[in-house]
Amino acid sequence: EQDRIHHVDSCNANTGPIFLACRYPDSLLTLMNNWKDHHEAAYDFTEEDQITHRVWVIDEDEVISEINKEFAGVDSLYIADGHHRAASAVKVGLKRREQNPGYTGEEEFNYFLSVVFPYDQLCILPxxxxxxxxxxxxxxxxxxxxxxxxxxxxxxxxxxxxxxxxxxxxxxxxxxxxxxxxxxxxxxxxxxxxxxxxxxxxxxxxxxxxxxxxxxxxxxxxxxxxxxxxxxxxxxxxxxxxxxxxxPTSMEDLMKIADENKLMPPKSTWFEPKLRSGLFIHKL
Known part of the structure:
Protein backbone atom coordinates (compact mmCIF):
# COMPACT_ATOMS: atom_id res chain seq x y z
CA GLU A 1 0.00 0.00 0.00
CA GLN A 2 2.89 2.37 0.83
CA ASP A 3 4.43 1.65 -2.59
CA ARG A 4 1.14 2.50 -4.30
CA ILE A 5 0.75 5.71 -2.29
CA HIS A 6 4.22 6.79 -3.41
CA HIS A 7 3.47 5.77 -7.01
CA VAL A 8 0.19 7.74 -7.23
CA ASP A 9 1.69 10.77 -5.48
CA SER A 10 4.82 10.83 -7.64
CA CYS A 11 2.99 10.26 -10.94
CA ASN A 12 0.26 12.68 -9.89
CA ALA A 13 -2.18 10.21 -11.42
CA ASN A 14 -4.09 6.95 -11.00
CA THR A 15 -2.73 4.65 -13.70
CA GLY A 16 -4.65 1.48 -12.82
CA PRO A 17 -8.39 1.40 -12.10
CA ILE A 18 -9.95 -0.17 -9.04
CA PHE A 19 -11.84 -3.23 -10.31
CA LEU A 20 -15.49 -2.85 -9.20
CA ALA A 21 -18.60 -4.93 -9.83
CA CYS A 22 -22.31 -4.39 -9.24
CA ARG A 23 -25.75 -5.59 -10.22
CA TYR A 24 -26.30 -3.73 -13.48
CA PRO A 25 -29.90 -2.68 -14.21
CA ASP A 26 -31.19 -4.45 -17.33
CA SER A 27 -31.83 -1.10 -18.99
CA LEU A 28 -28.17 -0.14 -18.56
CA LEU A 29 -27.01 -3.42 -20.09
CA THR A 30 -29.33 -2.81 -23.05
CA LEU A 31 -27.97 0.73 -23.47
CA MET A 32 -24.37 -0.54 -23.47
CA ASN A 33 -25.07 -3.32 -25.94
CA ASN A 34 -26.92 -0.97 -28.29
CA TRP A 35 -24.03 1.47 -28.23
CA LYS A 36 -21.50 -1.26 -29.01
CA ASP A 37 -23.67 -2.59 -31.84
CA HIS A 38 -23.86 0.80 -33.55
CA HIS A 39 -20.41 2.30 -32.90
CA GLU A 40 -16.82 1.37 -33.64
CA ALA A 41 -14.48 0.63 -30.75
CA ALA A 42 -11.92 3.37 -30.08
CA TYR A 43 -9.35 0.76 -28.98
CA ASP A 44 -9.21 -2.88 -30.02
CA PHE A 45 -6.08 -4.93 -29.36
CA THR A 46 -4.94 -8.33 -28.13
CA GLU A 47 -1.99 -8.61 -25.76
CA GLU A 48 0.62 -11.37 -25.58
CA ASP A 49 -1.49 -13.14 -22.93
CA GLN A 50 -4.22 -13.48 -25.59
CA ILE A 51 -6.60 -11.17 -23.71
CA THR A 52 -8.40 -8.72 -25.98
CA HIS A 53 -9.23 -5.21 -24.80
CA ARG A 54 -12.02 -3.35 -26.59
CA VAL A 55 -12.99 0.17 -25.55
CA TRP A 56 -15.92 2.28 -26.71
CA VAL A 57 -16.12 6.01 -26.04
CA ILE A 58 -19.60 7.32 -25.24
CA ASP A 59 -19.65 11.00 -26.20
CA GLU A 60 -23.34 11.88 -26.47
CA ASP A 61 -24.59 14.02 -23.58
CA GLU A 62 -28.03 12.45 -23.57
CA VAL A 63 -26.63 8.93 -23.29
CA ILE A 64 -24.13 10.00 -20.61
CA SER A 65 -26.98 11.53 -18.63
CA GLU A 66 -28.92 8.28 -18.87
CA ILE A 67 -25.90 6.30 -17.62
CA ASN A 68 -25.54 8.67 -14.65
CA LYS A 69 -29.22 8.20 -13.89
CA GLU A 70 -28.92 4.40 -14.04
CA PHE A 71 -25.90 4.29 -11.73
CA ALA A 72 -27.60 6.62 -9.25
CA GLY A 73 -30.02 3.78 -8.58
CA VAL A 74 -27.30 1.20 -7.89
CA ASP A 75 -27.13 0.55 -4.13
CA SER A 76 -23.63 -0.90 -3.80
CA LEU A 77 -20.38 -1.26 -5.69
CA TYR A 78 -18.13 -4.17 -4.72
CA ILE A 79 -14.33 -4.17 -4.95
CA ALA A 80 -13.42 -7.29 -6.88
CA ASP A 81 -9.74 -6.42 -7.14
CA GLY A 82 -7.74 -3.40 -6.04
CA HIS A 83 -8.33 -2.96 -2.31
CA HIS A 84 -4.81 -1.61 -1.80
CA ARG A 85 -5.16 0.68 -4.82
CA ALA A 86 -8.39 2.08 -3.38
CA ALA A 87 -6.86 2.66 0.06
CA SER A 88 -3.75 4.30 -1.37
CA ALA A 89 -5.81 6.53 -3.68
CA VAL A 90 -7.89 7.72 -0.72
CA LYS A 91 -4.79 8.44 1.37
CA VAL A 92 -3.21 10.46 -1.44
CA GLY A 93 -6.45 12.43 -1.73
CA LEU A 94 -6.46 13.12 2.02
CA LYS A 95 -2.82 14.21 1.81
CA ARG A 96 -3.66 16.62 -1.01
CA ARG A 97 -6.52 18.04 1.06
CA GLU A 98 -4.08 18.79 3.89
CA GLN A 99 -1.79 20.49 1.40
CA ASN A 100 -4.71 22.50 -0.02
CA PRO A 101 -6.84 23.61 2.95
CA GLY A 102 -9.04 25.70 0.67
CA TYR A 103 -10.13 22.69 -1.40
CA THR A 104 -13.72 22.65 -2.66
CA GLY A 105 -14.20 18.90 -3.10
CA GLU A 106 -14.34 19.24 -6.87
CA GLU A 107 -10.58 18.93 -7.46
CA GLU A 108 -9.45 15.77 -9.26
CA PHE A 109 -7.55 14.54 -6.18
CA ASN A 110 -10.95 14.05 -4.51
CA TYR A 111 -11.68 11.24 -6.99
CA PHE A 112 -9.97 8.04 -8.07
CA LEU A 113 -10.09 5.85 -11.14
CA SER A 114 -12.32 2.79 -11.22
CA VAL A 115 -14.04 0.48 -13.67
CA VAL A 116 -17.44 -1.11 -12.97
CA PHE A 117 -18.41 -4.43 -14.54
CA PRO A 118 -21.69 -6.37 -14.36
CA TYR A 119 -21.10 -8.92 -11.59
CA ASP A 120 -22.54 -11.82 -13.59
CA GLN A 121 -20.19 -11.23 -16.52
CA LEU A 122 -17.01 -11.62 -14.47
CA CYS A 123 -14.82 -14.70 -14.41
CA ILE A 124 -13.57 -15.73 -10.96
CA LEU A 125 -10.81 -18.31 -10.95
CA PRO A 126 -9.77 -20.31 -7.88
CA PRO A 248 -13.87 -20.81 -7.48
CA THR A 249 -15.63 -18.59 -4.96
CA SER A 250 -18.86 -17.26 -6.46
CA MET A 251 -19.56 -13.57 -6.99
CA GLU A 252 -22.83 -14.07 -5.11
CA ASP A 253 -20.92 -15.27 -2.03
CA LEU A 254 -18.52 -12.33 -2.27
CA MET A 255 -21.35 -9.79 -2.42
CA LYS A 256 -23.32 -11.48 0.37
CA ILE A 257 -20.29 -11.36 2.68
CA ALA A 258 -19.77 -7.69 1.88
CA ASP A 259 -23.47 -6.95 2.45
CA GLU A 260 -23.17 -8.49 5.94
CA ASN A 261 -20.07 -6.34 6.66
CA LYS A 262 -17.88 -9.41 7.02
CA LEU A 263 -14.42 -10.11 5.64
CA MET A 264 -13.38 -12.55 2.95
CA PRO A 265 -10.57 -14.94 3.95
CA PRO A 266 -7.19 -14.05 2.43
CA LYS A 267 -6.56 -15.12 -1.17
CA SER A 268 -10.17 -16.15 -1.85
CA THR A 269 -10.65 -14.93 -5.42
CA TRP A 270 -8.61 -14.52 -8.57
CA PHE A 271 -10.24 -12.38 -11.24
CA GLU A 272 -9.42 -12.78 -14.92
CA PRO A 273 -9.05 -10.89 -17.11
CA LYS A 274 -7.93 -7.56 -15.66
CA LEU A 275 -7.63 -4.26 -17.46
CA ARG A 276 -4.12 -3.27 -18.42
CA SER A 277 -2.55 -0.59 -16.25
CA GLY A 278 -2.05 2.60 -18.23
CA LEU A 279 -5.00 1.95 -20.53
CA PHE A 280 -6.91 4.60 -18.60
CA ILE A 281 -5.20 7.37 -16.63
CA HIS A 282 -6.78 9.79 -14.19
CA LYS A 283 -4.59 12.84 -13.57
CA LEU A 284 -4.85 14.39 -10.11
Whole structure:
Protein backbone atom coordinates (compact mmCIF):
# COMPACT_ATOMS: atom_id res chain seq x y z
CA GLU A 1 0.00 0.00 0.00
CA GLN A 2 2.89 2.37 0.83
CA ASP A 3 4.43 1.65 -2.59
CA ARG A 4 1.14 2.50 -4.30
CA ILE A 5 0.75 5.71 -2.29
CA HIS A 6 4.22 6.79 -3.41
CA HIS A 7 3.47 5.77 -7.01
CA VAL A 8 0.19 7.74 -7.23
CA ASP A 9 1.69 10.77 -5.48
CA SER A 10 4.82 10.83 -7.64
CA CYS A 11 2.99 10.26 -10.94
CA ASN A 12 0.26 12.68 -9.89
CA ALA A 13 -2.18 10.21 -11.42
CA ASN A 14 -4.09 6.95 -11.00
CA THR A 15 -2.73 4.65 -13.70
CA GLY A 16 -4.65 1.48 -12.82
CA PRO A 17 -8.39 1.40 -12.10
CA ILE A 18 -9.95 -0.17 -9.04
CA PHE A 19 -11.84 -3.23 -10.31
CA LEU A 20 -15.49 -2.85 -9.20
CA ALA A 21 -18.60 -4.93 -9.83
CA CYS A 22 -22.31 -4.39 -9.24
CA ARG A 23 -25.75 -5.59 -10.22
CA TYR A 24 -26.30 -3.73 -13.48
CA PRO A 25 -29.90 -2.68 -14.21
CA ASP A 26 -31.19 -4.45 -17.33
CA SER A 27 -31.83 -1.10 -18.99
CA LEU A 28 -28.17 -0.14 -18.56
CA LEU A 29 -27.01 -3.42 -20.09
CA THR A 30 -29.33 -2.81 -23.05
CA LEU A 31 -27.97 0.73 -23.47
CA MET A 32 -24.37 -0.54 -23.47
CA ASN A 33 -25.07 -3.32 -25.94
CA ASN A 34 -26.92 -0.97 -28.29
CA TRP A 35 -24.03 1.47 -28.23
CA LYS A 36 -21.50 -1.26 -29.01
CA ASP A 37 -23.67 -2.59 -31.84
CA HIS A 38 -23.86 0.80 -33.55
CA HIS A 39 -20.41 2.30 -32.90
CA GLU A 40 -16.82 1.37 -33.64
CA ALA A 41 -14.48 0.63 -30.75
CA ALA A 42 -11.92 3.37 -30.08
CA TYR A 43 -9.35 0.76 -28.98
CA ASP A 44 -9.21 -2.88 -30.02
CA PHE A 45 -6.08 -4.93 -29.36
CA THR A 46 -4.94 -8.33 -28.13
CA GLU A 47 -1.99 -8.61 -25.76
CA GLU A 48 0.62 -11.37 -25.58
CA ASP A 49 -1.49 -13.14 -22.93
CA GLN A 50 -4.22 -13.48 -25.59
CA ILE A 51 -6.60 -11.17 -23.71
CA THR A 52 -8.40 -8.72 -25.98
CA HIS A 53 -9.23 -5.21 -24.80
CA ARG A 54 -12.02 -3.35 -26.59
CA VAL A 55 -12.99 0.17 -25.55
CA TRP A 56 -15.92 2.28 -26.71
CA VAL A 57 -16.12 6.01 -26.04
CA ILE A 58 -19.60 7.32 -25.24
CA ASP A 59 -19.65 11.00 -26.20
CA GLU A 60 -23.34 11.88 -26.47
CA ASP A 61 -24.59 14.02 -23.58
CA GLU A 62 -28.03 12.45 -23.57
CA VAL A 63 -26.63 8.93 -23.29
CA ILE A 64 -24.13 10.00 -20.61
CA SER A 65 -26.98 11.53 -18.63
CA GLU A 66 -28.92 8.28 -18.87
CA ILE A 67 -25.90 6.30 -17.62
CA ASN A 68 -25.54 8.67 -14.65
CA LYS A 69 -29.22 8.20 -13.89
CA GLU A 70 -28.92 4.40 -14.04
CA PHE A 71 -25.90 4.29 -11.73
CA ALA A 72 -27.60 6.62 -9.25
CA GLY A 73 -30.02 3.78 -8.58
CA VAL A 74 -27.30 1.20 -7.89
CA ASP A 75 -27.13 0.55 -4.13
CA SER A 76 -23.63 -0.90 -3.80
CA LEU A 77 -20.38 -1.26 -5.69
CA TYR A 78 -18.13 -4.17 -4.72
CA ILE A 79 -14.33 -4.17 -4.95
CA ALA A 80 -13.42 -7.29 -6.88
CA ASP A 81 -9.74 -6.42 -7.14
CA GLY A 82 -7.74 -3.40 -6.04
CA HIS A 83 -8.33 -2.96 -2.31
CA HIS A 84 -4.81 -1.61 -1.80
CA ARG A 85 -5.16 0.68 -4.82
CA ALA A 86 -8.39 2.08 -3.38
CA ALA A 87 -6.86 2.66 0.06
CA SER A 88 -3.75 4.30 -1.37
CA ALA A 89 -5.81 6.53 -3.68
CA VAL A 90 -7.89 7.72 -0.72
CA LYS A 91 -4.79 8.44 1.37
CA VAL A 92 -3.21 10.46 -1.44
CA GLY A 93 -6.45 12.43 -1.73
CA LEU A 94 -6.46 13.12 2.02
CA LYS A 95 -2.82 14.21 1.81
CA ARG A 96 -3.66 16.62 -1.01
CA ARG A 97 -6.52 18.04 1.06
CA GLU A 98 -4.08 18.79 3.89
CA GLN A 99 -1.79 20.49 1.40
CA ASN A 100 -4.71 22.50 -0.02
CA PRO A 101 -6.84 23.61 2.95
CA GLY A 102 -9.04 25.70 0.67
CA TYR A 103 -10.13 22.69 -1.40
CA THR A 104 -13.72 22.65 -2.66
CA GLY A 105 -14.20 18.90 -3.10
CA GLU A 106 -14.34 19.24 -6.87
CA GLU A 107 -10.58 18.93 -7.46
CA GLU A 108 -9.45 15.77 -9.26
CA PHE A 109 -7.55 14.54 -6.18
CA ASN A 110 -10.95 14.05 -4.51
CA TYR A 111 -11.68 11.24 -6.99
CA PHE A 112 -9.97 8.04 -8.07
CA LEU A 113 -10.09 5.85 -11.14
CA SER A 114 -12.32 2.79 -11.22
CA VAL A 115 -14.04 0.48 -13.67
CA VAL A 116 -17.44 -1.11 -12.97
CA PHE A 117 -18.41 -4.43 -14.54
CA PRO A 118 -21.69 -6.37 -14.36
CA TYR A 119 -21.10 -8.92 -11.59
CA ASP A 120 -22.54 -11.82 -13.59
CA GLN A 121 -20.19 -11.23 -16.52
CA LEU A 122 -17.01 -11.62 -14.47
CA CYS A 123 -14.82 -14.70 -14.41
CA ILE A 124 -13.57 -15.73 -10.96
CA LEU A 125 -10.81 -18.31 -10.95
CA PRO A 126 -9.77 -20.31 -7.88
CA UNK A 127 -6.90 -19.27 -5.63
CA UNK A 128 -5.08 -22.55 -5.05
CA UNK A 129 -2.89 -23.50 -2.09
CA UNK A 130 0.45 -25.30 -1.79
CA UNK A 131 1.99 -26.31 1.56
CA UNK A 132 5.70 -27.13 1.53
CA UNK A 133 5.51 -30.16 3.87
CA UNK A 134 3.11 -32.42 5.75
CA UNK A 135 3.90 -30.98 9.20
CA UNK A 136 5.91 -34.07 10.18
CA UNK A 137 3.17 -36.54 9.24
CA UNK A 138 3.57 -39.57 7.03
CA UNK A 139 1.43 -39.59 3.89
CA UNK A 140 -0.68 -42.37 5.40
CA UNK A 141 -1.28 -40.44 8.62
CA UNK A 142 -2.07 -37.26 6.69
CA UNK A 143 -4.65 -39.01 4.51
CA UNK A 144 -6.15 -40.67 7.57
CA UNK A 145 -6.59 -37.31 9.28
CA UNK A 146 -8.58 -36.00 6.33
CA UNK A 147 -11.16 -38.78 6.43
CA UNK A 148 -12.82 -37.31 9.52
CA UNK A 149 -14.06 -34.31 7.50
CA UNK A 150 -13.94 -35.34 3.85
CA UNK A 151 -14.99 -38.08 1.51
CA UNK A 152 -11.63 -39.02 0.00
CA UNK A 153 -11.38 -40.57 -3.46
CA UNK A 154 -8.18 -41.55 -5.28
CA UNK A 155 -8.09 -40.16 -8.85
CA UNK A 156 -5.34 -42.12 -10.61
CA UNK A 157 -3.74 -40.93 -13.79
CA UNK A 158 -4.85 -37.33 -14.15
CA UNK A 159 -5.11 -34.02 -12.22
CA UNK A 160 -8.29 -33.51 -10.21
CA UNK A 161 -10.13 -30.21 -10.67
CA UNK A 162 -13.33 -29.80 -8.63
CA UNK A 163 -16.56 -29.17 -10.53
CA UNK A 164 -18.78 -28.05 -7.64
CA UNK A 165 -18.72 -26.18 -4.35
CA UNK A 166 -17.40 -27.89 -1.20
CA UNK A 167 -15.13 -30.09 -3.28
CA UNK A 168 -11.41 -29.72 -3.97
CA UNK A 169 -8.60 -31.52 -5.71
CA UNK A 170 -5.52 -32.55 -3.76
CA UNK A 171 -2.09 -33.73 -4.88
CA UNK A 172 0.32 -35.46 -2.51
CA UNK A 173 3.10 -38.01 -2.94
CA UNK A 174 2.51 -38.49 -6.67
CA UNK A 175 -1.23 -39.06 -6.41
CA UNK A 176 -4.33 -36.94 -7.07
CA UNK A 177 -7.35 -37.15 -4.78
CA UNK A 178 -10.86 -35.71 -4.84
CA UNK A 179 -12.01 -34.29 -1.49
CA UNK A 180 -15.68 -33.64 -0.75
CA UNK A 181 -16.54 -31.99 2.58
CA UNK A 182 -19.06 -33.86 4.71
CA UNK A 183 -22.20 -31.64 4.97
CA UNK A 184 -22.12 -31.54 8.79
CA UNK A 185 -18.67 -29.95 9.14
CA UNK A 186 -19.72 -26.42 8.13
CA UNK A 187 -22.59 -24.09 8.98
CA UNK A 188 -24.61 -23.40 5.83
CA UNK A 189 -25.87 -20.13 7.36
CA UNK A 190 -22.35 -18.81 8.00
CA UNK A 191 -21.54 -16.99 4.75
CA UNK A 192 -17.79 -16.94 5.52
CA UNK A 193 -17.48 -20.31 7.25
CA UNK A 194 -19.15 -22.22 4.39
CA UNK A 195 -16.61 -20.97 1.83
CA UNK A 196 -14.31 -23.69 0.55
CA UNK A 197 -11.21 -21.70 1.50
CA UNK A 198 -12.57 -21.42 5.06
CA UNK A 199 -13.34 -25.14 5.26
CA UNK A 200 -9.83 -25.98 4.05
CA UNK A 201 -8.26 -23.60 6.58
CA UNK A 202 -10.34 -24.76 9.56
CA UNK A 203 -10.38 -28.50 8.83
CA UNK A 204 -7.00 -29.13 7.17
CA UNK A 205 -4.49 -26.30 7.12
CA UNK A 206 -4.74 -25.30 10.80
CA UNK A 207 -5.43 -28.56 12.67
CA UNK A 208 -3.55 -31.00 10.45
CA UNK A 209 -0.79 -29.01 8.73
CA UNK A 210 -0.22 -26.41 11.45
CA UNK A 211 -0.89 -23.31 9.31
CA UNK A 212 -2.25 -20.93 11.94
CA UNK A 213 -2.12 -17.72 9.89
CA UNK A 214 -2.01 -18.15 6.10
CA UNK A 215 -1.17 -14.44 5.74
CA UNK A 216 2.23 -14.82 7.41
CA UNK A 217 3.16 -18.52 7.43
CA UNK A 218 6.09 -19.09 5.09
CA UNK A 219 5.16 -22.75 4.54
CA UNK A 220 2.09 -21.92 2.44
CA UNK A 221 1.96 -20.28 -0.98
CA UNK A 222 -0.95 -19.21 -3.16
CA UNK A 223 -1.22 -19.77 -6.90
CA UNK A 224 -3.79 -18.07 -9.11
CA UNK A 225 -6.23 -20.24 -11.01
CA UNK A 226 -4.76 -19.38 -14.40
CA UNK A 227 -1.96 -21.90 -13.64
CA UNK A 228 -2.46 -25.53 -14.63
CA UNK A 229 -2.97 -28.21 -11.99
CA UNK A 230 0.13 -30.03 -13.24
CA UNK A 231 2.21 -26.97 -12.31
CA UNK A 232 0.92 -27.18 -8.74
CA UNK A 233 1.92 -30.83 -8.57
CA UNK A 234 5.44 -30.02 -9.73
CA UNK A 235 5.82 -27.38 -7.01
CA UNK A 236 4.52 -29.74 -4.31
CA UNK A 237 6.90 -32.51 -5.46
CA UNK A 238 9.96 -30.30 -4.99
CA UNK A 239 9.56 -30.20 -1.21
CA UNK A 240 7.40 -33.24 -0.53
CA UNK A 241 4.40 -31.06 0.19
CA UNK A 242 0.74 -31.00 -0.79
CA UNK A 243 -1.24 -28.94 -3.30
CA UNK A 244 -4.94 -28.08 -3.13
CA UNK A 245 -6.95 -27.14 -6.23
CA UNK A 246 -9.94 -25.07 -5.15
CA UNK A 247 -13.38 -24.52 -6.64
CA PRO A 248 -13.87 -20.81 -7.48
CA THR A 249 -15.63 -18.59 -4.96
CA SER A 250 -18.86 -17.26 -6.46
CA MET A 251 -19.56 -13.57 -6.99
CA GLU A 252 -22.83 -14.07 -5.11
CA ASP A 253 -20.92 -15.27 -2.03
CA LEU A 254 -18.52 -12.33 -2.27
CA MET A 255 -21.35 -9.79 -2.42
CA LYS A 256 -23.32 -11.48 0.37
CA ILE A 257 -20.29 -11.36 2.68
CA ALA A 258 -19.77 -7.69 1.88
CA ASP A 259 -23.47 -6.95 2.45
CA GLU A 260 -23.17 -8.49 5.94
CA ASN A 261 -20.07 -6.34 6.66
CA LYS A 262 -17.88 -9.41 7.02
CA LEU A 263 -14.42 -10.11 5.64
CA MET A 264 -13.38 -12.55 2.95
CA PRO A 265 -10.57 -14.94 3.95
CA PRO A 266 -7.19 -14.05 2.43
CA LYS A 267 -6.56 -15.12 -1.17
CA SER A 268 -10.17 -16.15 -1.85
CA THR A 269 -10.65 -14.93 -5.42
CA TRP A 270 -8.61 -14.52 -8.57
CA PHE A 271 -10.24 -12.38 -11.24
CA GLU A 272 -9.42 -12.78 -14.92
CA PRO A 273 -9.05 -10.89 -17.11
CA LYS A 274 -7.93 -7.56 -15.66
CA LEU A 275 -7.63 -4.26 -17.46
CA ARG A 276 -4.12 -3.27 -18.42
CA SER A 277 -2.55 -0.59 -16.25
CA GLY A 278 -2.05 2.60 -18.23
CA LEU A 279 -5.00 1.95 -20.53
CA PHE A 280 -6.91 4.60 -18.60
CA ILE A 281 -5.20 7.37 -16.63
CA HIS A 282 -6.78 9.79 -14.19
CA LYS A 283 -4.59 12.84 -13.57
CA LEU A 284 -4.85 14.39 -10.11
Missing amino acids: YNRIVKDLNGLTVKAFLGALKFNFELMLMPGFPCKPVEKHCMGMYVDGQWYHLKAWPDIYDKKDVVGQLDVSILQEKVLRPVLGIEDPRTDQRISFVGGSHKAAELAEIADRTGGVAFVMY
